[in-house]
Amino acid sequence: MVTTLLSLEGVGKTFPSGTVALRDVRLDVRPGSVHGLVGANGAGKSTMIKVIAGAHAPTAGTMRWKGEEARWRNPGAARNAGIATIMQHVPLAPALTVLENVFLGSPGPWRLQRGRRAELDRLLDRVGYAIDPDAEVADLAIGERQMVAILQALATGAELVVMDEPTASLADAERQVVFDVVRRLSAQGTAFLYVSHFLDEVLDLTDQVTVLRDGTVVESGATAAYDEDRLVQAIVGRDLLAAERRAPTPVETGRPPLLTVRGLDSPAGVHEVSFEVRPGEVVGLAGLLGSGRSEILHAVYGADPRARGEVLVDGRRVRRRPRAAVAAGMALVPEDRNAQGLVGAFPIWKNISLPDLCSLASGRALPREGAERRRAVRAIEDLGIVCPGPDAAVTELSGGNAQKVVFGKWLYGGARVFLLDEPTAGVDVGAKADILDLIRGFTAESGAVLIVSSEFEELLAVATRVLVIREGRVVAERAAHETSEEELLMLANGFDGGGAPDAD
The missing domain is CATH 3.40.50.300 (P-loop containing nucleotide triphosphate hydrolases)
Structure with missing residues (x-):
C-alpha cells in the first residue's frame, strides 16, 4: 500500500530572470488526507502548485508520485497520472452544459458515447450533490461552478485534487457545500492539497498543514498542533494579529469635515x-x-x-x-x-x-x-x-x-x-x-x-x-x-x- 501519494524532496524553482521562487521545498501528501498549504502572497504557493501540476519544471530536487520519480512534461501528463488542479478562477466552458464540462477532454467522440449521464449520476452520488446535467455553466452560481470543477476532476480519475483558494468568492452556504464534499471524498481515499488564505478553514478542514515563507517550507505538521495565532506567526515571521485592534487616534471634532x-x-x-x-x-x-x-x-x-x-x-x-x-x-x-x-x-x-x-x-x-x-x-x-x-x-x-x-x-x-x-x-x-x-x-x-x-x-x-x-x-x-x-x-x-x- 502506498503511504505517500505525492512527495517533494528538496524541490527548487529559479526562473530565467534569476528570481528564486522555491528553495529546498519538502512536502508529503498521504492518500485520503486533506493537506493545507498556507503562506503570504508571494511566498511561492502558486509556483509550487504549478510544479505539482506540470505547468513548471523544477530546477532542483525530486518529485515522486506513488513512490516513483516523476517529471511531468506538461499539465496533461500530470492529469493523466491522477493529479487534478482546480484554480481560483474556474476554467470552465460557460457556453457548454454541466454534462459537457464534466467530461470535457475525455477521449473519443464523447457526444456519441452512451453512458455519460449514468457516469455523471454515479459521480453526483459519490459527492452527495445534485445539479441539472443540462444546465449551461454560464447560468450557474459561483458555488455550483466550483462543484462542476470538482466533478470534472473526479471524472479524470484524480487521486489528488489541488484546490487553489476554492472558497474565495463563495457565500457561507456554498462554502459549507465545498467543505462537505472534500470531507466526503477524502473519507473515500481521494487526497487534497488545499490552498487558502482563510486560516479558520485550514484549521477546521485539514489534517496536515505546510507553511511556505519566501519560497521555503518553514513549518509542517499535524493541523491539530496549530491554532490561528501560531499559523499567523509562521506565515509572516513575526507575532502579528490579522486585524489588531488599537486604541482610536483622537480626531479633532472642531475641524471642518473633509x-x-x-x-x-x-x-x-x-x-x-x-x-x-x-x-x-x-x-x-x-x-x-x-x-x-x-x-x-x-x-x-x-x-x-x-x-x-x-x-x-x-x-x-x-x-x-x-x-x-x-x-x-x-x-x-x-x-x-x-x-x-x-x-x-x-x-x-x-x-x-x-x-x-x-x-x-x-x-x-x-x-x-x-x-x-x-x-x-x-x-x-x-x-x-x-x-x-x-x-x-x-x-x-x-x-x-x-x-x-x-x-x-x-x-x-x-x-x-x-x-x-x-x-x-x-x-x-x-x-x-x-x-x-x-x-x-x-x-x-x-x-x-x-x-x-x-x-x-x-x-x-x-x-x-x-x-x-x-x-x-x-x-x-x-x-x-x-x-x-x-x-x-x-x-x-x-x-x-x-x-x-x-x-x-
Whole structure:
C-alpha cells in the first residue's frame, strides 16, 4: 500500500530572470488526507502548485508520485497520472452544459458515447450533490461552478485534487457545500492539497498543514498542533494579529469635515444617505452582501450617473463624475482590482503614475518616463511591494502586492479622501496588516477614509466610527471602540442590538 501519494524532496524553482521562487521545498501528501498549504502572497504557493501540476519544471530536487520519480512534461501528463488542479478562477466552458464540462477532454467522440449521464449520476452520488446535467455553466452560481470543477476532476480519475483558494468568492452556504464534499471524498481515499488564505478553514478542514515563507517550507505538521495565532506567526515571521485592534487616534471634532455627503440617493439601491468624515478619521460602512455599501462608495465617487445628492470635499461641491472626484482629491480603491484598479497590459511603473500623469509630464503634455519610474521605485520601497522591479507586469504579482500597487497609484498625488471597497479581499494576513497600516498612516497625515469591508473585525481594527448599512440606508452609527462584531452583525441583520427586530 502506498503511504505517500505525492512527495517533494528538496524541490527548487529559479526562473530565467534569476528570481528564486522555491528553495529546498519538502512536502508529503498521504492518500485520503486533506493537506493545507498556507503562506503570504508571494511566498511561492502558486509556483509550487504549478510544479505539482506540470505547468513548471523544477530546477532542483525530486518529485515522486506513488513512490516513483516523476517529471511531468506538461499539465496533461500530470492529469493523466491522477493529479487534478482546480484554480481560483474556474476554467470552465460557460457556453457548454454541466454534462459537457464534466467530461470535457475525455477521449473519443464523447457526444456519441452512451453512458455519460449514468457516469455523471454515479459521480453526483459519490459527492452527495445534485445539479441539472443540462444546465449551461454560464447560468450557474459561483458555488455550483466550483462543484462542476470538482466533478470534472473526479471524472479524470484524480487521486489528488489541488484546490487553489476554492472558497474565495463563495457565500457561507456554498462554502459549507465545498467543505462537505472534500470531507466526503477524502473519507473515500481521494487526497487534497488545499490552498487558502482563510486560516479558520485550514484549521477546521485539514489534517496536515505546510507553511511556505519566501519560497521555503518553514513549518509542517499535524493541523491539530496549530491554532490561528501560531499559523499567523509562521506565515509572516513575526507575532502579528490579522486585524489588531488599537486604541482610536483622537480626531479633532472642531475641524471642518473633509468629506461631506448629503441626501445621496440612487436607483442602484442608495436611499437618503448623509454623513461626514473629518481629517484623520476612518469611517467604516458595515453591512451584509447586497446592503448597498459598495453602491454608496461608487455614488460618492461619481461613478453612478443616476445618483442624486451632494458630495463636498473641503466644503466645495464635487460634480457627478469620477474625473471631477479625482480633481477634488478623492481616490477609489475598487473591490475588483484586476478589472477596475489596474491596467493588466501595463507594468508597475505605468500603473503607479496613471492618475497623476500631468504632474509627471513636461509642460503638462508628455509624461517623463524617468519621473514615472522614480515614483514607482519609491512606491515599491515605501509599500514593500515584492516584485523583480518596476518593469514587472502587474498580472504577475500576488494579490497583496497587486493591491499595494493600487494604493500606490494614489499616495503620491493630491488624494486626500480614500474610498476603499474591500481593500484586503484575497490577501494574506501579512499583506492585510500592511494595508491596514497604510490606512492608519494616511489618516495620520490628515487624510480621510471611507472603507467598506465584509470583515467587521477589520472595520473595528482600523475605523474611528462605523455606519451600519441596511437596504441602502444608514440604520445605525457606533464608535468603533464602543461596539463589537456581534452588535454590528445584529444591527446589519435588522435587530436593535438587544435581539429585537427593528420596527421597519
